[in-house]
Amino acid sequence: MFLLKVITPQAKVRLIHTSILNLVTPSGEMGLLSHHMPIITMVKISKLSTIEEEQRHLYAVSGGVLFYKDNEATLLADAFESADEIDLDRAMAAKERAESRLASKDPDIDEKRARVALLKAMNRISLKE
Missing domain, CATH: 2.60.15.10 (F0F1 ATP synthase delta/epsilon subunit, N-terminal)
Structure with missing residues (x-):
């Protein structure tokens, strides 16, 4: 140990x-x-x-x-x-926000930050499911 x-x-x-x-x-x-x-x-x-x-x-x-x-x-x-600590609804909402940012054509979107947010959300979701 x-x-x-x-x-x-x-x-x-x-x-x-x-x-x-x-x-x-x-x-x-x-x-x-x-x-x-x-x-x-x-x-x-x-x-x-x-x-x-x-x-x-x-x-x-x-x-x-x-x-x-x-x-x-x-x-x-x-x-x-x-x-047990993960709020699945919150994680799903974070995933949707990140996907929406990545799909956006807005040049002001920080793509790297959105990709990291998507990875974090997907990691949390995979642990909860």
Whole structure:
């Protein structure tokens, strides 16, 4: 077991004791076990899974940075939610807004921001369904 500390901009801190941490980095999927070598990596907008008390738990992470050293992982994440915390209607509305922005011909639309919003919404929806 090791400790995963999750910190978000809203000052939310979550402490999770896990035996396995699976996440997605720019290099691909990664699994961390106790006593892993020290690492710093970016985390993509994706699902993150843990094994807590022999139960698998899934979370939606909206990107961030993970530091692992001395059996402690710290995840600085834009957002971090369990399936129970996700409001499906709100996520669907965010997806529709992002798709509408991307379909718009308005030159003032920030396309990169709209694509990121779409990825975040789709990630949240996939975890909830």
